[in-house]
Amino acid sequence: MPAMPPKRRTKARKQPLQQRSRETVAVILEAAARVLEARGLEGYNTNAVAERGGISVGSVYQYFPNKDALTLALITRFEDALLAKVRDAVAASEGKSLTASLNLIVRAQLEAHAERAGLNRILEAEEDRLRPASSGTSAAGELKELVADLLARHRREIARPVDDDAVEDLIVISRAMVDHALQNNLSQAAATRRVLRAIEGYLFGPRPDS
């Protein structure tokens, strides 16, 4: 079992309360994103980020205690964006059929991932390394809730008991399918179809015997 590296601060070093600060933080994040996109994890370093952002390294460290914290902030930004899209999709699916709702949600996910596919893939890979082993994010929590609520609303149409495990599995499956679709450059349509097929299989498939 890998030894846990010595704890390091990974929270923001200073809350960007001032206007100027908030802008700088935004600049840093965007610069980091661009470096990651342009040069990959390989060429991603704080000096490059600073240069790209037209600021100094010192400024990066004014707001992020270390490189990992910066990456983590990027991950959070992505998660928040994803979550927002899903939230909207869920809201928009009020009154719609389960299939239609799922369709909306899957599209939302695909969009969120597709927007900056290269970047997001890298971030997802880094997440594993940076999160202390399944430390539930609030974002992850809310996603579960959203899905759970949707499923609950359509309980009767679903062939299996809708418990926490089901919600989790559904998220795992759709995330994997979405990633796979993007990796293979599937068209929006094909991607949606395949992801949906997987999800609906899970939901409407035969009630498990065991």
Place this chain on the structure above:
Amino acid sequence: MPAMPPKRRTKARKQPLQQRSRETVAVILEAAARVLEARGLEGYNTNAVAERGGISVGSVYQYFPNKDALTLALITRFEDALLAKVRDAVAASEGKSLTASLNLIVRAQLEAHAERAGLNRILEAEEDRLRPASSGTSAAGELKELVADLLARHRREIARPVDDDAVEDLIVISRAMVDHALQNNLSQAAATRRVLRAIEGYLFGPRPDS
């Protein structure tokens, strides 16, 4: 779009034809595995590997042109082991029902991953970075074939057309579910049940309309 890094040899520098050589390669691989397990990606470096293996760095470079090639060899070793287990499971499922066959295969997968869970997770994460974007491995190819054959044999019990996409999706889903199960330290039993549920949902679920 990420700039392609300058091409580097990532194939083994020489085929270990001699007995002695083959042993050394094995030593190196095992040392690398152990370093990865003990210290994580963080503490994984060629000097540490050499030390752990009781050999010199120079020897590592005798058999692997660079660090990535070594990691890749480790990944291949894992994939081969997995494939072997799956192959056996498929062989053993001759004449059995589809459900029983899947059960065997899923167990095989779980076993392969569980054996050195920590190590394998790291390797899977590295795979993304090291494979030039979906460059089909022969191992991946054979896995597809195995699954395709099994499904073909039970075609009539399956609710959807058994095409390449279906095979791919099935692999994606089960891999994701297996990873997730291991990550959450599910028991063998629970893991098997949930992975199977997902797979069977996909196979026996309602025929897609579109």
Place this chain on the structure above:
Amino acid sequence: MPAMPPKRRTKARKQPLQQRSRETVAVILEAAARVLEARGLEGYNTNAVAERGGISVGSVYQYFPNKDALTLALITRFEDALLAKVRDAVAASEGKSLTASLNLIVRAQLEAHAERAGLNRILEAEEDRLRPASSGTSAAGELKELVADLLARHRREIARPVDDDAVEDLIVISRAMVDHALQNNLSQAAATRRVLRAIEGYLFGPRPDS
């Protein structure tokens, strides 16, 4: 021979004539002292000092041209305090025997050093680095005078000629002994005894032959 670093201002940038200014300077000095005590030379930096003092870095630079000047001010503050204590001791020893007088002075020194032992040790170490090689401070000068006067008053009881060298040596010896005593956490009583023993040995010892 060490190259002389480029000359830098190390004097206070402006005389704190105004009441407010004087207060700010005091705040800065005390903040610096506390940082030094709490985090050592390692964690002693102008930003930390400003934060500790509840002011901005800019303000620190308003009153001190650079970090060294601040440290030097701290050293001076300590020296002044020491000198004041010694001056009082000398005044109080009017009419007393030499031994009694020395006792008072040694106690004064010990007190001054003990008050903030950790801080003062650091400052003494920094003094070496910051003073351009034995540039006599006025404080050092006055100390010499005080000691010289005391010795002159008791000339007849002393076994050796009381010249400048003797005064200097006496100061060197007692300073070293006091430092050593504090470093080893000797009790007031033990410390006083040993320091006095050293001093009296020097004064009352055999007249040097050469």
Place this chain on the structure above:
Amino acid sequence: MPAMPPKRRTKARKQPLQQRSRETVAVILEAAARVLEARGLEGYNTNAVAERGGISVGSVYQYFPNKDALTLALITRFEDALLAKVRDAVAASEGKSLTASLNLIVRAQLEAHAERAGLNRILEAEEDRLRPASSGTSAAGELKELVADLLARHRREIARPVDDDAVEDLIVISRAMVDHALQNNLSQAAATRRVLRAIEGYLFGPRPDS
């Protein structure tokens, strides 16, 4: 009280058993010494040391885990040299009078310090910072023993009880006097005279009353 900085390895990273290695270590130490002499603590950094030694930084870190360890090695080197000189002086003073013996020892000390006065002063200053607060070195221990033995041999000529405290005080006093002498560029003769005066005062002075 200053917080103790996180423990770091300060022992040699690798024992220089091979001939080549031993040479490299010597090169590094001498380079470090020269950098310290030429540019002071200010310009003392591992890159400069490597450059000065005509080797690469990597080599420095092959033998010293960090900069402080290197400095510490330099300190030890100095202490060992000093000790060797004192040991010789003690040996040479066999059968001589106490005064003559002290004379030899003081000269030895002065020589050791004078040899590279600038360097040694810096090292002494760093010692405080680098040694975990009065962690008795073996060198310090042996010095005490040497002095104690000498004094014991001449017990009858000494005016005070020769206990551990006396030995310690004597060492403190002579070290302070030697440092002071070098700092003021006293001539060998003057320095010796003054240091001896201080020591003899301590030894032959009046028996303390208290």
Place this chain on the structure above:
DNA sequence: TATGAATGAGCCTTCATTCAT
């Protein structure tokens, strides 16, 4: 005057890789 965000030179340290032995 005060503020504190921004700067950026510079230092420590790591580690993949080489190559003389």
Place this chain on the structure above:
DNA sequence: GATGAATGAAGGCTCATTCAT
């Protein structure tokens, strides 16, 4: 083939100092 000392590019990070507001 093996060895392991040596290399040195590269990158994370700090902190004294400045200056626009």
